């Protein structure tokens with residue numbers, strides 16, 4: 001627009017003085033408009049994503065462009081996310097973010113409070129649980145559901161393209177690459193399901209629940225797991241059934257969440273070890289130095305090995 005209007009001034013100047021003045025005015029207005037546009041759209045060059053959990057941050061890093069900064073709030077695999085408390089620096093990072101991602105389904109209720117305390121008209125918020133129709137009361141560890149990351153990746157890519165339209169093809173390509181990178185995991189799940197569907201397993205916390213269901217496992221002791229997750233004491237009869245499962249070897253593996261290490265959970269690990277039931281460590285925060293894909297594959301391979309080498 002700027003180019004056309006200013007170019008017309010030179011054409012008109014020879015013909016009619018009035019038209020030249022009119023076009024000069026238009027030119028000034030166009031320059032002013034352009035200046036306002038540039039001033040009000042810095043988000044184009046600097047998209048900042050804040051993810052409440054580091055696996056959503058990792059996937060964001062894989063999907064976003066070079067002009068994007070990504071930071072994650074929960075990133076310590078030695079901490080229990082269900083006990084997390086917010087610091088002022090976290091509140092500040094959220095108030096300036098372009099795109100905010102959090103799990104939802106009551107896993108990270110502190111995010112809801114942070115967002116309402118730092119309102120922003122231009123911020124896009126992605127609640128991953130909403131994308132896969134999970135809500136408070138459901139098992140909140142939804143990133144272990146194989147359907148979740150593809151849904152999140154698509155929603156995030158749409159949000160990125162909306163803010164940076166000129167790079168749409170780049171975002172589309174990165175999305176396709178990401179979805180393709182999940183293929184080995186999908187094949188592994190199908191393979192394990194064929195080999196081990198119907199296997200009885202148990203866990204100290206429901207962190208691996210959706211993946212266990214995808215593998216066709218029969219999960220024992222879910223009430224005990226919910227109590228550990230909510231940092232409450234498991235019921236006496238739930239403790240008894242859990243111990244019996246282990247001592248009588250009614251389950252083939254114990255999935256142990258190393259981020260929820262209360263006495264009740266640790267006791268089950270000891271009993272499992274005495275009964276020679278493989279204990280497989282799973283975490284709910286992505287360990288540093290891994291990718292989401294590598295993290296998931298590592299856990300699936302550990303399960304494959306434990307079940308294949310059963311005595």
Ligand SMILES: [Zn+2]
Pocket residue numbers: 082141205207229284
């Ligand atoms: Zn958990």
